Amino acid sequence: MACDPDRRWGGGEHLVIRRLITLSAVGVLVWLLLRMIEISPSSAPAESTFMLGFALLSAALLGEIVEHLRLPRITGYILAGILFGPFAANLLSARVLEPLSALNDMAFAFIGLAAGAELKLATLKERWKSIVLLIVCTATVVMVGVGGFFFVTASWKSFLDDLPPLQILAVAGMVGVIAAARSPSSAIAIIDETKADGPFTETILGVSVAMDIVVICLFAVATAVAGLAFAPEQGLDLVFALEVTGAIGVSIALGVLLGVIMGLYLKRKGPQVSLVIVGLCFLVYRLSEIAGHYLEQNQGLEIHLEPLLICAAAGFTIQNWSHQGPRLLSAMDWVALPVYVVFFTMAGARLDLGALATSWGLALAIAGFRVVMIMLGTRLATSLAGDPEPFRRYCWLGFVTQAGLSLALISQIENRFPGWGNGLATTLVAVIAINQLIGPAAFKMALEKVGEAQRGSPPWKGTS
Amino acid sequence: MKALVAVIVLTALALVGSRRAFVSGKLPFAVQTFFTGAEFLIIGLLLGSDFLNVIDDTTLGLLRPFVCVILGWVGFLFGLQFDRRTVNNLPGGYVAISAIEGVVTLAAVLPVAWYLLMMSTNATPNVIAIAAVTLAASAACTGLTALALVEKRGRPGSRPTTTLLRFISSLDPAVGVIAAGVGLSLFAAHPFDAVSFPMTLQWLVISVCLGSVTAWIFVSLSLTRTSQAELTVYLLGTIALAGGVAFALHLSALFVSFVCGLAVANLTHVGSIRGRVMTIMAHGDRFLYLLLLVLAGAYWKLGDIRVLLAALVYVGVRLVGKVAGGYLSTRRLARHHAVPPLIGLGLVSQAGMGLAIIVELRFVVDHPLAEVVMSVAILAIIINELLAPWLATRTADGAGGSIS
Numbered sequence: 001m002a003c004d005p006d007r008r009w010g011g012g013e014h015l016v017i018r019r020l021i022t023l024s025a026v027g028v029l030v031w032l033l034l035r036m037i038e039i040s041p042s043s044a045p046a047e048s049t050f051m052l053g054f055a056l057l058s059a060a061l062l063g064e065i066v067e068h069l070r071l072p073r074i075t076g077y078i079l080a081g082i083l084f085g086p087f088a089a090n091l092l093s094a095r096v097l098e099p100l101s102a103l104n105d106m107a108f109a110f111i112g113l114a115a116g117a118e119l120k121l122a123t124l125k126e127r128w129k130s131i132v133l134l135i136v137c138t139a140t141v142v143m144v145g146v147g148g149f150f151f152v153t154a155s156w157k158s159f160l161d162d163l164p165p166l167q168i169l170a171v172a173g174m175v176g177v178i179a180a181a182r183s184p185s186s187a188i189a190i191i192d193e194t195k196a197d198g199p200f201t202e203t204i205l206g207v208s209v210a211m212d213i214v215v216i217c218l219f220a221v222a223t224a225v226a227g228l229a230f231a232p233e234q235g236l237d238l239v240f241a242l243e244v245t246g247a248i249g250v251s252i253a254l255g256v257l258l259g260v261i262m263g264l265y266l267k268r269k270g271p272q273v274s275l276v277i278v279g280l281c282f283l284v285y286r287l288s289e290i291a292g293h294y295l296e297q298n299q300g301l302e303i304h305l306e307p308l309l310i311c312a313a314a315g316f317t318i319q320n321w322s323h324q325g326p327r328l329l330s331a332m333d334w335v336a337l338p339v340y341v342v343f344f345t346m347a348g349a350r351l352d353l354g355a356l357a358t359s360w361g362l363a364l365a366i367a368g369f370r371v372v373m374i375m376l377g378t379r380l381a382t383s384l385a386g387d388p389e390p391f392r393r394y395c396w397l398g399f400v401t402q403a404g405l406s407l408a409l410i411s412q413i414e415n416r417f418p419g420w421g422n423g424l425a426t427t428l429v430a431v432i433a434i435n436q437l438i439g440p441a442a443f444k445m446a447l448e449k450v451g452e453a454q455r456g457s458p459p460w461k462g463t464s
Numbered sequence: 465m466k467a468l469v470a471v472i473v474l475t476a477l478a479l480v481g482s483r484r485a486f487v488s489g490k491l492p493f494a495v496q497t498f499f500t501g502a503e504f505l506i507i508g509l510l511l512g513s514d515f516l517n518v519i520d521d522t523t524l525g526l527l528r529p530f531v532c533v534i535l536g537w538v539g540f541l542f543g544l545q546f547d548r549r550t551v552n553n554l555p556g557g558y559v560a561i562s563a564i565e566g567v568v569t570l571a572a573v574l575p576v577a578w579y580l581l582m583m584s585t586n587a588t589p590n591v592i593a594i595a596a597v598t599l600a601a602s603a604a605c606t607g608l609t610a611l612a613l614v615e616k617r618g619r620p621g622s623r624p625t626t627t628l629l630r631f632i633s634s635l636d637p638a639v640g641v642i643a644a645g646v647g648l649s650l651f652a653a654h655p656f657d658a659v660s661f662p663m664t665l666q667w668l669v670i671s672v673c674l675g676s677v678t679a680w681i682f683v684s685l686s687l688t689r690t691s692q693a694e695l696t697v698y699l700l701g702t703i704a705l706a707g708g709v710a711f712a713l714h715l716s717a718l719f720v721s722f723v724c725g726l727a728v729a730n731l732t733h734v735g736s737i738r739g740r741v742m743t744i745m746a747h748g749d750r751f752l753y754l755l756l757l758v759l760a761g762a763y764w765k766l767g768d769i770r771v772l773l774a775a776l777v778y779v780g781v782r783l784v785g786k787v788a789g790g791y792l793s794t795r796r797l798a799r800h801h802a803v804p805p806l807i808g809l810g811l812v813s814q815a816g817m818g819l820a821i822i823v824e825l826r827f828v829v830d831h832p833l834a835e836v837v838m839s840v841a842i843l844a845i846i847i848n849e850l851l852a853p854w855l856a857t858r859t860a861d862g863a864g865g866s867i868s
Contacts, residue, residue, distance in 0.1 A: 015688055022684045026705075029677060037712045045528035050708025052529070056701030057681065060694065099529060271482050272751050279475045286468050334747065337693035338700055 016068050023061045027084075030054045030091060048099040055092060056338065058084060059345040072444040074189045074344045078436060081348020092349045100346065102282065105307075107343035108404060109281035111185040112308035114336065115209050116255075116315025117328050118188060123202045130385040134207045137384070138377030138399060139180045139214055145373035146366065147176025156362060159423025170229035171424065173222045174413060178428060179370045181215045183403035183439065184208040184308070189340045190443045194453035200391055201452050204398035204443070209312050212405055213248055216306065219409050220244030223416065230417065240302065247303045251288075254305065255313020258284070262314060263322025266331075273331035278339075284310050308404070347403060347436070356430040363430035370431070374399050390450045397446035401439025402432045470523040473511060474758055477504070481754040493617070493853070500609040501815050502849040504754055505842055508761015519762040529708075531759060531827060532717060533700075534752050536707025538820045539718035540699075541745045542637060543675075543725025547738055557797055558631045564793035565632055565786070565811065566604040566639030572785030573778070574600035580774065587833045594651050595837045598825040601643035602841055603782040605821065606633040607813035610852030614810075614860050625860045628794075628803070629810045637817035638722075644821045645671050645719025651829055652714040671715045675723025678706040682724070683731045686741075695737075696744050714828055718820055753816075760823045760842060767839045775843035779851075782844070786811045810859035813852035814845045 033050070037043065062083075063076035084091040124131065151172040154160050160168055187208045191201055220241040227234065262280065270276065288305035295301040319325035356363060375396040382392040410428050414421045447453040481504060491499075511518040551559060578596035585592065611633055615626050649667035682702040686695055706724045707717040729738050790808025797803055822841040826834050 018684065018688075022681060025677075026681055029681075030705075033709055033712065043712050045525075046532060046708050046711035048708070049529040049532040050705050050712060053701045053703070053705030053708055056697055057685070057705065060697045060701065061685070099526075270479075272479055272748075275475075275748065275751055276479065279471075283468070283472065290468070333693065334696070338697050341697055 016065055019061050019065050023058055023065075026054060026057050026061070027089075027091075034091070044095070045099060048096050051092060051096045052100055052103075052342075055080070055084070055345045055349075056341055059341045063341070072190050072440045073193050074186060074340065074440045075437070077341055077344035078348035078351070078440075081345040082351055082353065083348075085349030085351070087351075087353035092345075097346060097349060100342075102286075103342050104346045105285040106278060106282035107339045107346075108185070109285045109307045109311045110278065110332075110335075110339050111188055111343065112311030113277065113281060113315040114192070114329075114332055115184045115188045115205060115308075116259075116312035116317075117319045117325055117332065118191065118202075118205055119209065119316050119319065120202065120325075121316075121320040123199065124206055127199055127203050127206065130203050130382065130387055131206045131210065133381040133385045134203065134378060134395070135210055135214055137381035138207075138374060139211065139218070141377030141380065142180045142370060142373045143173075143176035143218070145176075145376070146179035146370050147172040149369045150175045150366065153362075153365070157423065157427070159420045163420065167226075167229050170222075170226040171420070174219065174226055174409075175366075175424070175428065177215060177218045177222045178406050178409050179366075179373075179431075180211065180218070181402055181406040181409065182208040182211050182399055183401040183405070183436075184212060184312070185343065185403055186401040186436070186440050187398065187443060189344065190440055190447065192336055192340070194444060194447050196447045196452045196454065198450070198452035200395075200398075200450045201447065203391075204395070204446075207399070212306075212308065215405065215409075216244060216248060219412075223412070226417070243302050247305055248309065250303065251306045251309040252313045255310040256317050258310060259314035259317025259322070262328070263318045263324050266318065266324035266327050267322065273327070274334040277328075277331060278335055281307075281311060284314075351433045351436065352426075352429045353433070355426040356433045359427045359430050362427055363434060366427070367431045367434040370435075371396070371400060394446040394449045397442040397449075400435055400442045402435040406432050466518075466520060467523045467526050470511075470519045473518055474755060477507060477758055478751050478754040482750045493613070493857075496613055497610075497850060497853040500613065500813070500849045500853065501754075501757055502846045504757035505761040505764070505819075505846060508758040509764050509766070510761075511758070512762035512764065514764075514766055519759075524759070524762060527759065528827070531756075531823070532707045532711050533704050534756050535717045535820055535824055535827070536703040536710075536721040537745070537748070537752055538756070538817070539641065539721030540703050540706070540725040540728075541742075541749065542641065542718075542817065543722040543727075544729045544738060544741060544745075545634070546638070546726050547729040554631065558628075559635060561628075561793040561797065562632045562635035563639060565789035565808070566636035568789030568792055569636075569782060569785035570600045570604040570639055570643055572788060573603040573781050576781045577778070580777065581833070584770075584774075585833055585836075587831065590650060591829070591831050591833050594647050594829060595825070595833050597643055597647035597650065598821060599778065599837060599841060601640040601647060602814065602818040602821045603640075603778070603785060604643060605637040605640035605814060605816065605818035606786075606811045607815035607818060607849070607852070608633050609815055609849065610813040610856045611810070613853045614856045617857070624802075625804060625807070625810070626856075628807070629856065629860070632790075632811060633813070636811075640817055640821055641716075641718050641722045644824065645716045645722075648714065648716040648719070648824070648828055667713075667715060670713070671710070671720050672723050674709055674713075674715070675706060675720045676727050678702050678709075678720075679724045679727030679731060681705075682728055683737075686732070686737050692740065692744065695740055699741060699744055711828060716824060716828075718817075718824055756820060756823060757815075760819055760838075763823065763826050763838060764842045765835055765839055767836065771836065771839045772843060774840045775847065778840055778844045779847050782814070782848070783809075783812060804859055807859060810856040812848050812855050814848040819845055 030050070037047070059077040059080035062080040063073035066076035066079065067073055081092065083089060086093055151169055154168045160171065163171070184205070187205050191205060224238065224241045227240070258280070265276065266273065285307040288307045288310065292304045295303045315328070318328050378395040378399065379392060382395050407429070410425045414425045444453070508519070510516055513520050574596055577599040578592065581592045581596055608630070611626060611629055646664065646668060649664045649671060652667040682698055685698045690698070702724065703721060706721045710717040710720040728741070732738055787806055787808035790811060791805055794803045794807055822838055826838045
């Protein structure tokens with residue numbers, strides 16, 4: 001009985017075939033069931049539950065399959081979401097996804113906590129020069145470059161036809177800011193998957209998390225400027241910019257407070273740490289939403305607390321000031337993979353392939369130009385910082401992915417500027433879809449190239 | 465906002481409970497008997513819509529997918545224990561003793577429950593049949609909490625009897641789970657019409673097939689080298705799939721997941737898989753069970769005095785069934801060993817699987833009778849949990865000699 005299971009199944013190719021057979025079996029089972037079951041409001045929770053099971057299994061299977069193609073597993077999860085989502089097989093339909101949105105929200109905050117907990121102050125201090133330069137250089141080059149590209153090619157976009165150049169410039173400013181956004185969630189998932197560790201990994205993660213804050217601030221400024229360009233009679237909307245800055249400050253303060261409390265809980269060896277973390281992440285997301293609604297309705301303030309930032313600050317506090325970082329990371333390990341599978345599968349299912357289909361040409365052009373700008377920006381920053389050559393060569397690969405924050409900013413444009421905002425959103429969502437598909441693979445490749453991915457470790461050694 | 469508060473309260477209760485419950489070792493025995501887990505049912509009741517309304521009907525509706533997964537988890541974990549290698553290593557006749565005891569209790573409660581429900585309600589025969597089968601299925605199950613209290617006292621003379629009681633309590637819920645599977649197959653066949661046995665059999669076969677197919681999927685995934693994290697994903701996926709499909713078809717998630725767990729335990733040739741799965745499941749076991757208790761309490765509607773009377777009758781009939789079942793099943797063993805004739809008195813505890821079966825009925829069958837059945841059963845479970853430690857102690861202390 002003690003034979004090597006991999007040998008029994010005949011190694012890599014057989015494993016892929018076996019996984020494909022299992023995936024097909026799961027797909028057929030669910031397809032047959034959906035034909036057997038008459039979905040009524042009372043059976044909707046049951047449908048969501050078994051579709052959650054299906055999503056977990058199919059995404060994990062696809063993750064394993066793409067791993068054999070040397071792609072990161074999260075690409076498999078995203079692909080599962082796309083394949084079974086509303087734009088393809090429609091098994092993970094909008095009706096199914098809606099009751100599961102709480103899981104998605106929790107996962108978003110969880111990833112923030114994981115990102116914060118991975119940031120070690122000692123390493124950041126060593127790498128501060130590179131981090132600051134990367135933030136400044138890439139943000140500037142990408143914003144100016146992509147914004148400029150958008151402005152120059154404005155005639156390609158029918159939704160901007162009626163706008164004067166000044167207003168197009170304002171729109172280009174917002175596009176530039178969105179192009180600078182990264183995806184800490186994808187970064188942390190890839191780091192977790194590859195068990196990567198080292199200065200390159202910490203720098204990329206540190207930049208990704210910090211860039212979120214920078215982008216939020218810059219977006220507030222860009223939106224205020226755009227508001228002035230579109231409605232000069234109302235003057236510069238400084239209140240909005242102040243609200244955004246305030247929200248960031250409050251989010252970080254709340255995160256530190258949460259970190260202190262969680263640190264005490266960990267120190268006192270409280271029970272069920274993994275479940276507490278999951279519960280807290282869910283609470284942080286929901287309470288942020290509720291607080292935002294309350295402030296907007298009762299105080300007229302548009303202060304939207306950032307759950308990702310709150311949790312990242314909490315994770316950072318625990319890691320660096322409570323001595324409980326290892327315990328936190330070990331507890332998170334137990335639940336991390338299911339969380340990533342759910343989050344990225346749902347992200348894949350929510351990818352608007354309709355938008356990609358309608359504006360793929362323009363989206364591809366913007367995505368391509370953005371990558372070129374990231375290459376330039378990172379090359380400049382790493383040269384100024386005096387980083388070693390592999391770092392200079394592969395750094396840009398870590399900054400391609402875009403996800404949650406970019407989508408949230410796009411929806412703000414849609415809400416604030418109805419009309420051309422919808423057309424712009426369609427194009428930018430398509431850009432993000434492209435970046436989300438290619439970004440994880442690029443980052444994994446970078447980690448392998450610089451030698452920080454622990455590829456040699458046996459797969460079963462991971463979390464326990 | 466209300467749902468959020470409810471979730472916070474539920475999580476906090478389960479967290480505090482998972483550390484404090486069942487371990488009140490320093491308290492006097494009489495006090496400990498009040499803390500066998502049944503207190504969480506009362507807390508749930510107080511938080512429910514009949515009292516504080518913290519966990520209202522809307523919140524309970526939102527938590528349905530979660531309850532679905534909990535029940536799947538309970539069924540899977542229970543099925544996983546029936547690994548043929550482990551079962552074969554049990555002392556001779558213990559499986560048969562447990563099965564006979566469970567079936568006798570089921571047979572004792574079923575006709576009485578059926579008759580009383582026929583006489584007291586105007587529900588259709590099929591709904592009455594489902595309710596009666598579920599009450600009997602729940603009655604067949606024995607909980608372990610009271611026994612844990614007895615064992616904690618650690619009187620050396622009582623050990624052989626407590627060991628036998630522990631084996632029976634661990635195994636006899638299988639009778640209840642299978643009966644619950646039959647009961648909900650009745651419902652899947654014809655929700656509110658006449659009883660149809662061929663159709664019931666068909667749905668029972670479908671339940672077994674579903675459990676087997678999901679088990680095959682899990683085994684096929686876990687046979688290759690997988691990390692603990694991957695195994696967790698596969699486990700959660702399988703449980704959610706099996707439990708969700710069962711509920712979508714109005715079948716028993718407990719039964720389908722039980723079959724799935726049973727098949728996984730017996731299909732895996734790599735010995736460590738079962739152990740690894742058990743390790744993962746042990747992490748959330750107590751937390752989820754406490755959540756189930758509080759949620760069951762929140763689902764519970766108190767009703768009137770008739771519910772209390774029905775519960776007392778149910779407790780009485782079940783006690784008769786347990787005593788008769790215990791006596792009949794241990795007769796062969798008693799020829800060679802000292803087995804107390806009233807060993808059934810040590811099997812009164814009903815929490816655990818007995819409660820899960822009742823929650824499942826309430827969850828699947830959208831009928832007023834399911835609400836009444838739940839009220840009767842929960843009241844009975846509380847009474848049984850209060851009686852169980854005393855009766856189990858008496859049974860264990862009254863026995864002598866060696867059994868195993």
